[in-house]
Structures are given as structure tokens and as C-alpha cells.
Amino acid sequence: MVYAGWGDPTRRAGLPPHALAWLHREIGSGPARPAAASVSVPPSRLDLPGAHTDDEVRARFATGSSYLDLLALRSGSVDAPDGVVSPADAADVAALLRDCSSRGIAVVPYGGGTSVVGGVSPLRGSFSSVIALDLSRLDQLLDVDEESLTATFQPGVRGPEAERLLNARGLTLGHFPQSYEYATIGGFAATRSSGQASTGYGRFDELVLGVVVQTPAGELRLGRGAASAAGPDLRALVVGSEGVFGVITEVTVRVRRVPEVKRYEGFFFRSFAEGVAALRAMEQAGVAPDVARLSDPDETRVQLALSGASRTQRAYLRARRASCFAVFGWEGTTVTARRKASLSVVEGALSVGTSAGEKWAHGRYDGPYLRDDLLDAGVLVETLETSARWSSLLRTHGSVRSALAGALPGAVVMCHVSHLYPQGASLYFTVLGRQSDDPVGQWTAAKRAASDAIVGSGATITHHHAVGTDLRDWMTAEIGPLGVEVLRSVKALLDPAGILNPGKLIP
Amino acid sequence: MVYAGWGDPTRRAGLPPHALAWLHREIGSGPARPAAASVSVPPSRLDLPGAHTDDEVRARFATGSSYLDLLALRSGSVDAPDGVVSPADAADVAALLRDCSSRGIAVVPYGGGTSVVGGVSPLRGSFSSVIALDLSRLDQLLDVDEESLTATFQPGVRGPEAERLLNARGLTLGHFPQSYEYATIGGFAATRSSGQASTGYGRFDELVLGVVVQTPAGELRLGRGAASAAGPDLRALVVGSEGVFGVITEVTVRVRRVPEVKRYEGFFFRSFAEGVAALRAMEQAGVAPDVARLSDPDETRVQLALSGASRTQRAYLRARRASCFAVFGWEGTTVTARRKASLSVVEGALSVGTSAGEKWAHGRYDGPYLRDDLLDAGVLVETLETSARWSSLLRTHGSVRSALAGALPGAVVMCHVSHLYPQGASLYFTVLGRQSDDPVGQWTAAKRAASDAIVGSGATITHHHAVGTDLRDWMTAEIGPLGVEVLRSVKALLDPAGILNPGKLIP
Structure with missing residues (x-):
């Protein structure tokens, strides 16, 4: 049995009655849409010794975690890779890539399967079969250099395990x-991920100091010294390559000492513009918190509704014209001084204390569980994101909101700003709507409208979700036709047979 | 008349008697080697309408500023480009690249001509003629976004002019x-330059937010939003490409507000290891100064000798076992607090006050003038650099010192650490020796030994000088044979005729 939802089903809380009532009032009632009892996959067409080809294994590697993926899984029938191969080490990966190149088998590198942009869809391209290259056995911490604050991991290590291994040495x-x-x-x-504390710790692409990649044409081993001017930084070709050039088999990352203190605190601002100005002021003054998130009025309103805020709490906030909720988090040894420095450049921040911040921190990984509950209730629920420079952030926010609202009448469109940079920030949108009879077509059209609005406003098509299949058609707008040709020329060299992730990233 | 030296000859101070005496004692006396009175260049073989082909203009674009370049210029005879073309704008650049592609004329993009690695040498590759593409007319500040702290420059703007334009708006x-x-x-x-305050302000590659490049195959326009996960960051292919893929015609950079206060202060440490530990402690605690430089005992000794430190000063330092000089510089609005935070994590720093720091700041651009004086005195004088991780920094330092000392018996080899990163730092070596009868062969052999030692120790072949012609042969060690093939495949796409900077960067 393959579970058509996120993570550990026992952690699902279910929607409380007040949340269901709110959804009914806000977006109207649709029929409940429970997931099918089982997931079937087409028969395997694979001829590759050593591959797992039983249906249940293949179904587990069939999709990522996007709304469209979940709709497919919940329907009870999905396409799936024709087999799953779990190499033991980098040499195995290299041999497998050579083998699949000569046999003409497409390869989808598969880590956590959490892509929300179709990054692990089992596309075959021009080949008759496709395998998922399961990286879960490459799960070792290979090296820690405590003096230089670096750690070298194999690619299959999941987030919590990486932290556990590092925390044991006082690192994170x-x-x-x-x-x-x-x-x-x-x-x-591979996807240039960005964590919730990226304002303080940096994006993942900034954390990568070295990388080893197996490609059908051989191995790339990149990243010498502490910083280099030895030609173009080829690490940047590998990081973000989404498995179309090769399979990453080692990553050397920058690590830090575990923070002694973490303080997450809730704040309200009187308007989105005021909150954005506060984020910009802190970041440009070099005194931003490590976590900085600001919800727009709609996201704030929905959060208050779904969390069941009391009448007294609402009255308190209304009296203070508190319309936009923010969480600021400081981590490290000098949290009190840093908090003071952050707030010294901010106007209009109303603290509502650490309990609101802790509540956010406690539920910071729960969004995907809530999504499963919403899907059961027949709700359209999905997210998309971008980044823009400060001078155009509010314009991009308005333009994407309009596009989504236009494409999804009656839907609630919410957004938060997070991931601050001196030059701008990310915008992360969440949509709640009523599923139509054609939910795939409904969301595909809405996402197209939003993506057009994003590139039309000069923003980037993705700040941290990556491109996958879903955003591939916007890559030409993002990097221009010649930029796309550059990616093609590199792929032609490294993956001459074109087996790696056909249909992803490159239009 | 072409001047065979750096910058404005009236700023040359000449070597004072105590410095000449010290050189005589330290590296022995050689014959004075004045520069030839004039520089001759071979006749032009160019057939290109609009190109300047007179000898004096061509001689001015004949070389960069390396020791080998200066030896050639001072000999009175250098190779030179067959012509110089000064386009007015990006469209001119694009048209010129198409024209030279079809005519088979090599093109050397030429900005300030300050390369010290042969980056602007007039190599022809397989072509019969070469032009210097003079970018001095693309000298405009195109845009400033004060809200997002960005500025867009044309490529020919020199450092001081860029600062003047930005300073007028309170930016730097x-x-x-x-x-x-x-x-x-x-x-x-194009070279991934790094400034003396890079510890605080970042390397130039980190400052580039957007870039526009003209290539023979068309234009690349890269850098949307504030940060992106839209595939590999192709900006990193352009930044550091040293003119082999195209000609950069616009650069959008991150800017900051002009610091209110700058404090440069001199310190001494009792050993190089103690000083390195101090740098690492400050950087890894996130409290490093913006400028942080630490000289090793030999560099400290030579600085004291050449600056004419008094007997009292020397006795004071000796009594305190002060062997390694450092300059720390803090810039901004909270200099006092930041200085305190920096020094709170450091052990053994002996402050010698701001006058020593100010003296460094005052002379920070004077090194190349001193070099001309030393060349007149027949001294071999050159620099080279690398970066290494903290855990191997002292090993790399020792290994490069040994290589240079072995290749240049009797020479003085000095080094400073600068450009700090949480994972490591740069090492910048300066060599003073007695020129042999074959100074070109002498230095070429020494640099080869040093470069072999650098890659042998796991460090990078260049931290901020770039590759050019001089370090090209070490690129295979740096990025591996497949990495070199990646560069070749991108070049084949963007510059199919191969006219751009043949013989540079790519082995």
C-alpha cells in the first residue's frame, strides 16, 4: 500500500470544526474528496538487471509532492518509473549511468521525493523506459573539518539525520x-534550496563549498581552497542542475556551531508596506534576524481564523490596526543584543511575544500535513514563490495576487515575505480555493497565469522550489534563448545520450 | 612614447638610501636595469576598417601589468595587438564580434590593462591578427536603485570613477x-576580483547581481529577482570567464551606504600561527573587521626595514616578541562596538595604534609604483596568491614558501593572509630576489614551482588574480579534465570561431 500523502500519516491532526466552518464560509463547500484506497501503476517495461520492478516499490518513487502529484496519487492511478535502482556508492552510480546510456534508459535521480515542481516525475523522453535512481543508500557523513567548519555528506542524507550527525560534534x-x-x-x-532561516544561515547554494558529480561522461570534482578566481565557478553549474547533467555524490558544505539560544518572537505590523519596510531596514543595516517572515493581510487573517484566535485576541489586534503577522527569530550567543539591534531600525512593530513565535517554530514542518487534510475536504491548496528586488516587491506581490485571483475566482490568495537579501526578498504565495471538476486543468491555468505575472514583473520564476517540469517553459524568459542553449551545450557534453531527467529544467 | 611602468610616473617615490642598502645586504647587489627609452612593436597585419593601427596606440594596449609584462616593456620591444577598436556601446561590441568572427580576427577585451597573469596578452591563436577591444568608451553609470541598493555600470568605468558616481548618492x-x-x-x-576590504564587503563575484554579455552567438542577460533557484546560476559562468566567452557590457552590482567612520589600526602578533588563529576566530564568530591582513614574519621584517622603523620601535617590538604585523579596518556606523567584538575573541593582539593602520591605508595602492623602483634596481619582484581552508593554511604557506625559496636561492619570500572566509583565507606572496641573466626563465620556473606546490596542497591556483595565460596549465588540476571540457563546450557555443582571447584560461 502506498500512502498518497506527506510523511507520517499519524501526525495528521485533521481539520478542527472551526476550520471547516471557516473554509465553508470563505471558499464555499465542495464535496469531500478522499484519496483512493490504493495506487496502481502501469506495468514495467524495464530490462535492467538489479532493478526493483515490483509495483509497490515503483509507486513509492512515482511522484514528488506537488498538488498535481497528490491529485494523481489520490486518484489511485499514476505513472511510475519502470524500475528503481539503489546504488551503494559513487562508483555504482557512475556505472549505472554508463549502463543506462548504452541501453537507452532514462534516469531520474531521486532523493527525498519532496519536489513540488515535477522534479522527480518519471518522464521517459525519447526512451521506452525510465528508472528512479534511489540515493538513499548514499547516506554517510564522510568528513568533518572542525577547524574550517566544513562537512562532506553523501547525497542521500536527509535533513534531520544531517543535523543529528553534526549536532553530535556541536555543529549545525x-x-x-x-x-x-x-x-x-x-x-x-540540486535544487538550490532555501531554508526558513536562510536570512541568517544563507541559501543552500551559498553553503556548498565543494561538490562531486557523476555524469555519463565522467566525474566532476569541484571546489578548492576557500574561494577562487580560477575561471567561472563551475560549482554553480552543478548546484541547481536538477539532475539533468549528472548525479551529485558528495557535497561539502559550510557548517556553523550550534546556536546556544534561539528566540522566535511574533510581531504585528499595521500594513504590509510597513512590514516590508521593516524587513528591508533590518536587512540593509546588517541587523536582520536569522528567521524573518512577514505575512500579508490575507495570510494573517487566515492564520488567525485557522488557529482559532480568541475574540479578545482579535479585538486587541483590531484596536491596534495589527494587520500583518511576522515571526522574527534570532539564534546564537548574542541573541538579546541582536534583537535590540534589529528592532532599533524598525518602526511600528508590535510584539506579541515569544509564544506566537514558538508556535510557528513548533509547526514549521506541518504545512504538508495540513495540505492533506485540506485535500480530503476537496480544497484546492498549493503554493508558489518568487523573489523580487525591494523596489518592485510590492508590485510583484500585487501582480501575482491579481493573476491568481483572476484565474481562481473565489479563492483565497495569501503571501508571506521571507528569505531576506540586501537587494530584495522572496514572496511565497499560498492559494486555497474550491476544486473544480478538472482540478488539474484548473491549477495548471492558475499557475501559468501566476508564472506569467512573475516574469512579467521582472522577478525570478522560482526562488527556492526549482524548475522541474512545471516551470520549464518559463526558463527562456528567465535566462533567454542563448542561456537555454548554454544549458543544452553543457548537457550534450555531460549526458550525450540524454538519459538524465529528460523533460526537466531545459525547455 | 609609451611608459613602461604603472600609472602616473610622477607618483613614484624612488627607493630611499636605507632601502637600497637593505636590498644590497639582503639579496645582494645586481646591476641597475633602467627601462629602455622607447617601446617598439611589430608592424600591424590588420585589415579592419575603424581600427587604430598606429604603433603608439598599439603599444599602449600591448601588455598587462605582470612582472613578465614589465620586463618585456622595459626591454624596449613587445608584441602588440595589430589594432585597437574602441566601440561606443553594446551594439557596437556585438557588431564587432560578429565582424571579427567572420574575418577571423582574434579579440582581446581590454579594460584597465591591470592583469598580472597575461590576461590581456595579444595572443592570436590560429588567426593572423588580433585586436584589443578597448572598453574605455563604455563608461557610464546606467542605473541606481537606491531602494534595492543596486547600481548598473558599463564595463569601462574605472574604480575611482565608479566610487565618485556612487559616493555622490551616498553609496559605495x-x-x-x-x-x-x-x-x-x-x-x-571578468576576473572575479577581490578587494582589500573583501572580508567586509564581499568578493566581486558576490557583488554581481546581474550581467549582460555580448558573445559572437548573441546576448546573454542574466540575473532576475533578488536570488533564484531557476536552474544553474549562469551568472557564475560569465563572472570569471576572462573574456573567452564574450564581452561584458553591463554589470549590476550590490552597493552599500558610504560608511560614516573608517578605523584602520595596526597590531602585532607573536607568531604567524597566533595571528592566523586570531583571524579565524574573528571570522568564524562573525565579528571580523572589514579589512583584515596579517603579514608573516618575513613580510613584517621587510616592511619594517623598508619603512625605516626606528631603533626604539624595533626594540619595543622585539621586547614583546612582536613578529607579525596586522592591519584591521572597521568601516560603518558602529565601528567602536564592532572593534570591541572583534578583539573580544582574539588572543595576543598588540595594538600599535591607528597611525600604523592609516599608513597602510594611505599607501594601499602604491605597491605597483614601488615595484617599478625595484625593477630599476635590477630586483626580481612579483606576487602570487591562493586561498586555502583554515585547516591547511599553514601547510600551504610553508609549501609555497619552500617552493619559491628552492627555485630562487637567496630571494626573500614574504606572505600575508587577507580576504577571510569562515572556511579559510587567501595567502598573498611577494618575492624579492636578484634578477638572473634570464629573468623571464628565472621567474617562469619559480612560478611553476609555486603553482605546483599550491595545487599539490589542495589550495586553489588563484584567489583573485585570475588565470590568464600564466596559470592556464593548472586549470586541469583545478577543475579536472571534464571541467575543462565544460568550459570548451560553452566556448564552442558562444564563440564558435574561437576569436575571443585565444590561449587564455582554457588549457
Whole structure:
């Protein structure tokens, strides 16, 4: 039996009555849509010794974790790889790539399976079969250099295991995306992931100091010294390559000492613009918190509704015109001084204390569970994201909201700002709507409208979800036709047979 | 008349008697070697309308600024480009590249001409003629976004002009390499330059937010939003590409507000290891100064000798076992607090006050003038650099010192650490020796020994000088044979005729 939802089903809380009532009022009632009892996959067409080809294994590697993936799984029938291969080490990976190149078998590198952009869809391209290359056996911490604060991991190590191994030596990676509990080090690198504390700890692409990749054309081993001017930084070609050039088999990352103190605190601002100005002021003054998230009025309203805030709490916030909720988190040894420095450059922040911040921290990985509950209730629920420069952030916010609202009448469109940079920040949108009779077509059209709005406003098509299949058609807008040709020329060299992740990333 | 030296000859101070005496004692006396009175160049073989082909203009674009370049210029006879073309804008650059591609003329993009690795040598590759593509007319600040703290420059803007334009709006780039007075924005990007305050302001590759490049195959326009996960970061293919893929015609950089206060202070440590430990402690605790430089005992000794330190000063330092000089510089609004935070994690730092720091700051761009004086005195004088992780920094330091000392008996080999990162730092070596009868062969052999020692120790072949012609043969060690093939495949796409900087960067 393959479970058509996120993670550990026993952690699902179910929607409380007040949340169901709110959904009914806000987006209208649709029929409940329970997941099918089982998931069937087409027969395997694979001829490859050593591959697992039984249906249940193949079904487990059939999809990522996007709304479209979940709709497919819940329907009870999905396409799946024709086999799953679990190499034991980098040499195995290299041999497998050579073998699949000569046999003409497509290969989908598979880490945590948490892609929300179709990054692990079992596309065959021009080949008759496809395998999932399961990286779960490459699960070792290979080296720690405590003096240089680096650690070298194999790609299949999941977030919590990486932290456990590092914490035992007083170190942390500090990379905590929402997918943290299942996503892997290799996936973080292949997709340029960004964690919830990236404002303080950096994006994953900034954390990668070295990388080893197996490609059908051979091995790339990159990253010498502490920083280099030896030509173009080829690590940046590997990081973000989403498995189309090769399979990452080692990642050397920057690590930090485990913070002694973590303080997460809730705040309210009177308007989104005021909150954005506060984020910008802190970041540009070099005194931003490590975690900085600001919800727009709609996200704030929905959070208050779903969390069951009391009448007294609401009245308190209304009286203070508190419309936008924010969480700021400081980690380290000088948290009190840093908090003071952050708030010294901010106007209009109303603290509601650490309990609101702790509540966010406690539930920071629970979003995907809530999504499963919402899907059961027949709700359209999905997220998408971008980043923009400060000078166009509010314009991009408005433009994407309009696009989504236009494509999904009656839906609730929410957004938060997170991941701060001196030059701008990310915008993370969540949509709740009523599923139509054609939920795939409904969301595909909405996401297209949002993506067009994003590139039309000069923002990037993705800040941290990566491209996969879902955003592939916007890559030409993102990097231009010649940029796409550059990716093609590198792929032609490294993967001449074109077996690696056909249909992903490159239009 | 072409001047065979650095910058403005009226700024040369000449070597004072005590310095000449010290050189005589330390490395022995050689004959004075004045520069030839004039520089001759071979006749032009160019057939290209609009190109300047007179000898004096060509001689001015004949070389960069390495020791080998200066030896050639001082000999009175150098190879030179067959012509110089000065396009007015990006469209001109694009048209010129198409024209040279069809005519089979090699093109050397030329900014400030400050390369010390043969980056602007007029190599023809398989072509019969070569032009220097002079970028000095692309000298505009195109845009400033004060809200997002970005500025967009054309490539030919020199360091001081960029600062003047930004300072007028209260902004700074904060990029001050030793070549700052002549080097250009385009050159900084093409070579992954690193300024003396890079510990605080970042390397130039970190400052590039967007870039526009003209290639023979068309234009690349890269860098959307504030940060992106849209596939590999192709900006990193352009930054550091040293003119072999295309000509950078726009660079959008991160800028900062002009610091209110700058405090440069001199310190001494009792040993190099103690000083390195201090640098590492500050950087890894996140409290490093913006400028952090630590000289090893030999560099300290030579600095004291050449600066004419008094007997009292020397006695004071000896009594305190002060063997390694350091300059720490803090810039911004909270200099006092930051200085305190920096020094709180450091052991054994002996402050000698701000006058020593100010003296360094005052002379920070004077090294190349001193070099001309030393060349007149027949001294072999050159620098080379690398970066290493903290855990191997002292080993790399020892290994490169040994290689240089072995190749240049009797020479003085000095080094400083600068450009700090949480994972390591750069090592910058300066060599003073007595020129042999074959100074080119002498230095070529010494640099080869040093470069072999660098890659042998796991460090990078260059931290901020770039590769050019001089380090090209070590690129295979740096990025592996497949990495070199990646560069070749990108070049084949973007510059199919191979006209751009033949013989540079790619082995």
C-alpha cells in the first residue's frame, strides 16, 4: 500500500470544526474528496538487471509532492518509473549511468521525493523506459573539518539525520526548509534550496563549498581552497542542475556551531508596506534576524481564523490596526543584543511575544500535513514563490495576487515575505480555493497565469522550489534563448545520450 | 612614447638610501636595469576598417601589468595587438564580434590593462591578427536603485570613477583591490576580483547581481529577482570567464551606504600561527573587521626595514616578541562596538595604534609604483596568491614558501593572509630576489614551482588574480579534465570561431 500523502500519516491532526466552518464560509463547500484506497501503476517495461520492478516499490518513487502529484496519487492511478535502482556508492552510480546510456534508459535521480515542481516525475523522453535512481543508500557523513567548519555528506542524507550527525560534534547546517524532515542533502544542492532561516544561515547554494558529480561522461570534482578566481565557478553549474547533467555524490558544505539560544518572537505590523519596510531596514543595516517572515493581510487573517484566535485576541489586534503577522527569530550567543539591534531600525512593530513565535517554530514542518487534510475536504491548496528586488516587491506581490485571483475566482490568495537579501526578498504565495471538476486543468491555468505575472514583473520564476517540469517553459524568459542553449551545450557534453531527467529544467 | 611602468610616473617615490642598502645586504647587489627609452612593436597585419593601427596606440594596449609584462616593456620591444577598436556601446561590441568572427580576427577585451597573469596578452591563436577591444568608451553609470541598493555600470568605468558616481548618492561599491585606480568594473567581473576590504564587503563575484554579455552567438542577460533557484546560476559562468566567452557590457552590482567612520589600526602578533588563529576566530564568530591582513614574519621584517622603523620601535617590538604585523579596518556606523567584538575573541593582539593602520591605508595602492623602483634596481619582484581552508593554511604557506625559496636561492619570500572566509583565507606572496641573466626563465620556473606546490596542497591556483595565460596549465588540476571540457563546450557555443582571447584560461 502506498500512502498518497506527506510523511507520517499519524501526525495528521485533521481539520478542527472551526476550520471547516471557516473554509465553508470563505471558499464555499465542495464535496469531500478522499484519496483512493490504493495506487496502481502501469506495468514495467524495464530490462535492467538489479532493478526493483515490483509495483509497490515503483509507486513509492512515482511522484514528488506537488498538488498535481497528490491529485494523481489520490486518484489511485499514476505513472511510475519502470524500475528503481539503489546504488551503494559513487562508483555504482557512475556505472549505472554508463549502463543506462548504452541501453537507452532514462534516469531520474531521486532523493527525498519532496519536489513540488515535477522534479522527480518519471518522464521517459525519447526512451521506452525510465528508472528512479534511489540515493538513499548514499547516506554517510564522510568528513568533518572542525577547524574550517566544513562537512562532506553523501547525497542521500536527509535533513534531520544531517543535523543529528553534526549536532553530535556541536555543529549545525542551519538549513531548515519546510521539506526538511524528508528532503536530502543532494536534493538541497540540486535544487538550490532555501531554508526558513536562510536570512541568517544563507541559501543552500551559498553553503556548498565543494561538490562531486557523476555524469555519463565522467566525474566532476569541484571546489578548492576557500574561494577562487580560477575561471567561472563551475560549482554553480552543478548546484541547481536538477539532475539533468549528472548525479551529485558528495557535497561539502559550510557548517556553523550550534546556536546556544534561539528566540522566535511574533510581531504585528499595521500594513504590509510597513512590514516590508521593516524587513528591508533590518536587512540593509546588517541587523536582520536569522528567521524573518512577514505575512500579508490575507495570510494573517487566515492564520488567525485557522488557529482559532480568541475574540479578545482579535479585538486587541483590531484596536491596534495589527494587520500583518511576522515571526522574527534570532539564534546564537548574542541573541538579546541582536534583537535590540534589529528592532532599533524598525518602526511600528508590535510584539506579541515569544509564544506566537514558538508556535510557528513548533509547526514549521506541518504545512504538508495540513495540505492533506485540506485535500480530503476537496480544497484546492498549493503554493508558489518568487523573489523580487525591494523596489518592485510590492508590485510583484500585487501582480501575482491579481493573476491568481483572476484565474481562481473565489479563492483565497495569501503571501508571506521571507528569505531576506540586501537587494530584495522572496514572496511565497499560498492559494486555497474550491476544486473544480478538472482540478488539474484548473491549477495548471492558475499557475501559468501566476508564472506569467512573475516574469512579467521582472522577478525570478522560482526562488527556492526549482524548475522541474512545471516551470520549464518559463526558463527562456528567465535566462533567454542563448542561456537555454548554454544549458543544452553543457548537457550534450555531460549526458550525450540524454538519459538524465529528460523533460526537466531545459525547455 | 609609451611608459613602461604603472600609472602616473610622477607618483613614484624612488627607493630611499636605507632601502637600497637593505636590498644590497639582503639579496645582494645586481646591476641597475633602467627601462629602455622607447617601446617598439611589430608592424600591424590588420585589415579592419575603424581600427587604430598606429604603433603608439598599439603599444599602449600591448601588455598587462605582470612582472613578465614589465620586463618585456622595459626591454624596449613587445608584441602588440595589430589594432585597437574602441566601440561606443553594446551594439557596437556585438557588431564587432560578429565582424571579427567572420574575418577571423582574434579579440582581446581590454579594460584597465591591470592583469598580472597575461590576461590581456595579444595572443592570436590560429588567426593572423588580433585586436584589443578597448572598453574605455563604455563608461557610464546606467542605473541606481537606491531602494534595492543596486547600481548598473558599463564595463569601462574605472574604480575611482565608479566610487565618485556612487559616493555622490551616498553609496559605495566597497571594492578596493590594489589595482583599483586603473582597473574597471568589467575587469573586476571578468576576473572575479577581490578587494582589500573583501572580508567586509564581499568578493566581486558576490557583488554581481546581474550581467549582460555580448558573445559572437548573441546576448546573454542574466540575473532576475533578488536570488533564484531557476536552474544553474549562469551568472557564475560569465563572472570569471576572462573574456573567452564574450564581452561584458553591463554589470549590476550590490552597493552599500558610504560608511560614516573608517578605523584602520595596526597590531602585532607573536607568531604567524597566533595571528592566523586570531583571524579565524574573528571570522568564524562573525565579528571580523572589514579589512583584515596579517603579514608573516618575513613580510613584517621587510616592511619594517623598508619603512625605516626606528631603533626604539624595533626594540619595543622585539621586547614583546612582536613578529607579525596586522592591519584591521572597521568601516560603518558602529565601528567602536564592532572593534570591541572583534578583539573580544582574539588572543595576543598588540595594538600599535591607528597611525600604523592609516599608513597602510594611505599607501594601499602604491605597491605597483614601488615595484617599478625595484625593477630599476635590477630586483626580481612579483606576487602570487591562493586561498586555502583554515585547516591547511599553514601547510600551504610553508609549501609555497619552500617552493619559491628552492627555485630562487637567496630571494626573500614574504606572505600575508587577507580576504577571510569562515572556511579559510587567501595567502598573498611577494618575492624579492636578484634578477638572473634570464629573468623571464628565472621567474617562469619559480612560478611553476609555486603553482605546483599550491595545487599539490589542495589550495586553489588563484584567489583573485585570475588565470590568464600564466596559470592556464593548472586549470586541469583545478577543475579536472571534464571541467575543462565544460568550459570548451560553452566556448564552442558562444564563440564558435574561437576569436575571443585565444590561449587564455582554457588549457
